[in-house]
Amino acid sequence: MAPPKKLFLLDSVIISFFVNRYASTYSLGGSFFWTASALYTFQLLVLATYEIILYPHFLSPLRHIPTPPGANILLGHFPRMFREPTGFPQREWIESVPNDGLIRYTTLWNEERLLITSPKAMAEVLVHRNYDFIKPIRFREGLGRVLGIGILLAEGDEHKRQRKLLMPAFAFRHIKDLYSVFWAKSREMVVGIDDSIKKPTAPSEKTSNVVEFGNWASRATLDIIGLAGLGRDFHALDDPDNELNQTYRTIFTSNRLARIMQILGNFIPIWFLRLLPVKRNEELSNAIKLIKSTCWDLVRTKRQSVEKGERTEHDILSVALESGGFSDEDLVNQLMTFLAAGHETTASALMWAIYLLCTNPDVQEKLREEVRGALPSVMDKDAKVSSTDIDHLAYLNAVINETMRVYPPVPLTLRNTAQDTTLLGQFVPKDTIIIICPWAVNVSEKLWGADAKVFDPERWMGPGKANSGGASSNFDYLTFLHGPRSCIGKDFSKAEFACLLAAVVGHFEMELDNPALKLDISNGVTAKPKGGLLVKFKALEGW
Ligand code: HEM
DSSP states (O other): OOOOHHHHHHHHHHHHHHHHHHOGGGSGGGOHHHHHHHHHHHHHHHHHHIIIIIIIIIIOTTTTSOOOSOOBTTTBTHHHHHHSOTTHHHHHHHHHSOOSSEEEEEEGGGEEEEEEOSHHHHHIIIIITGGGEEOOHHHHHHHHHHHOSSTTTOOHHHHHHHHHHHGGGGSHHHHGGGHHHHHHHHHHHHHHHHHHHHSOSSTTOOOOOEEEHHHHHHHHHHHHIIIIIHSOOOOTTTOTTOHHHHHHHHHHOOOHHHHHHHHHTTTSOHHHHHHSOOHHHHHHHHHHHHHHHHHHHHHHHHHHHHHTTOOOOSSHHHHHHHTSOOOHHHHHHHHHHHHHHTTHHHHHHHHHHHHHHHHOHHHHHHHHHHHHHHSOOTTOTTOOOOHHHHHTOHHHHHHHHHHHHHSOSSOOEEEEESSSEEETTEEEOTTOEEEEOHHHHTTOHHHHOTTTTSOOGGGGOSTTTTTTTTOSSGGGOOTTOOGGGSOTTHHHHHHHHHHHHHHHHHHEEEEESOTTSOOOBOOSSSOOBTTOOEEEEEEOTTO
């Protein structure tokens, strides 16, 4: 382990003091300051040479693990990772670098990363020894401000405690009662899109049937997590400029400056970065203020109604509050987590589904037939849709599983080794960053066969395939991860996704506004079409 830089400063000061006092001929220009500075700089240079050149190239115990070609001698594979969307290089390496479950690559200044590629390695990290592989501290410091320090960032026994208290809110017996909310909001979204393509929004505007679908998806999922998760309707679907929705879009849309700040965070203390007078810092601190005050308001209102003895609902907030295990501040943090984790992820899944249906019109047609044949029209205000109605739609479920296989909304996540450990028998030192990459594993040809990258919902059809897609292990599909830290909202999100998609595809025929446009993918925490998704909508009669 490298000595702390503070120690260098201290020994430079002490040595310089004695040199100036007792051996001044060796002092730089007779100055205490210059002697100390030179000593400090020299030690930093030695350290940098060790960390950037000697250790990764000649000493690291990980150096013999298969490594992709093309690394820069100082910057490792970083230039490629900076150019391409998150998960893209890993998606290529998992095929091109022969490996037995581990691939090593390096990022800026040759810092090592270990990409896990085999089900056995995934089982070790995610299930058998999951608390040995913790979330990196940078995650907590960076994302914690927006996501809240709640269940997503808790570790060890504290994580177990929080998960146990929150699980009842996500039990299927409870989720099944939320389908009516999911369907009502799906209806609201379809009616809203229908109105927007019929009526121009301003007198000067021509009617257009081209809609930026990402904004609708985001507003619908925000309303759903608000109503079904936290007991409040944010009415984002009523208002394209809804402040909370815009706030989350700002946070989760990564621009060049945001990426540069993210990278700088690897070298410069985060507290210092936050002081820089750049627009991104201002945007983030305004966003966090609004999100926090919304969450405080939700907690206070709910606490008051509990104290008045009013009947509480079974939304996540009520369950968490009634558990008695969280202070108001903890609850605010949990709400921040649920709002962020449960909103943009499902919205991005829905965007990908619409993109894939536009580029695969035969799948769109087949799905529409199934939906129209089994569900009441989304335009029928009084129609009820139950969990059984939705869960019995085999093709709908195949389409959503396949969409999230090919384009998992969370492309990549990180762990950090809490102590020296082993992985597949390989020694891995403390503080090594482990990369779990659904974007790569979900379409690995080794795991899924030669057609792994092809979008084909049929692979989820047929006996025994509805839950596996024909894959031989659970760990071939990492969209929600697995084990004690898997997504707690998986059933919630799959149910809302199914309702939203069924309602849209049942009512509209869709095609891309510009099919020739090359798909660009945003480089944020969630992967989605960059700049939104422009789709031509045509309302179809009869449903
Ligand atoms: C398609 C939609 C979704 C996807 C793809 C998704 C994916 C994920 C992934 C990959 C993780 C693990 C992150 C990590 O540990 O590094 C996670 C965790 C989590 N998700 Fe989701 N998620 C989705 C929807 C939701 C929803 C709707 C909610 C809430 C209602 C939610 C709440 C959470 C929470 C609280 C965690 C942390 C669990 C823990 O650490 O115990 N997610 N999600």
